[in-house]
Amino acid sequence: MQATVTDLRSDVAILQLRGELDSDTAGRLRSLLADLLERPVPRIVVDLTDLRFCDSVGLSAFVTSKQVITARGGWLSFAGANPFLVQLLETVGLTRYFAVFPEVEDAIAASRL
Template sequence: MPAGIGATAIATVTEDRSDVAVLHLRGELDADTAPQLQATLSQLLERPVPRIVVDLTALKFCDSVGLSALITSRQVILARGGWLRLAGANPFLAALLDTVGLSTYFPTFPSVAAALDA
């Protein structure tokens, strides 16, 4: 189920396991691209128990609007008994998550494989 996110970022959804979706983000996640991310996440949230790994390996930039989309989705997912994990954040994104206090809010892993195995 591929979905595009604006001109500067693209999201692709893969199913590494039947019960887990991996959302691969590329480019920039900002005010221009966050609505498309929210649309993609909304589709994934329709699952009875959403389990999502967000692959940040190719994401170069994320602003507060992008973070807000992830926070809102995580709240819905937890309410439904699922989980959302972040994987492969580059140094900029890892520092951003630390700076705004989200590194303890989101389970983060060095790779998608580590997030899936957790």
């Protein structure tokens, strides 16, 4: 998995993931999320457009970050997921806890509401 963090605005970070997120690469994701969670109010859009695969170990990194994000008044949303990832997020119930948007721009627009 490759990852890039872009600060779109002073209060929103875009975390773009590429490749495969699995037990071999989840540590990198946890490290990136830990850095983003240091912000006073973490607001993160995870761009899944170029992520081809994700397993349960990868998803657990998002789930474990949820408590910190919520406690600080922030949020984490997903954008651009392919049909496999959308189905995975729905199957494991993450769509009840994280917003999933078709495009990054949609997630950003929703953050302004």
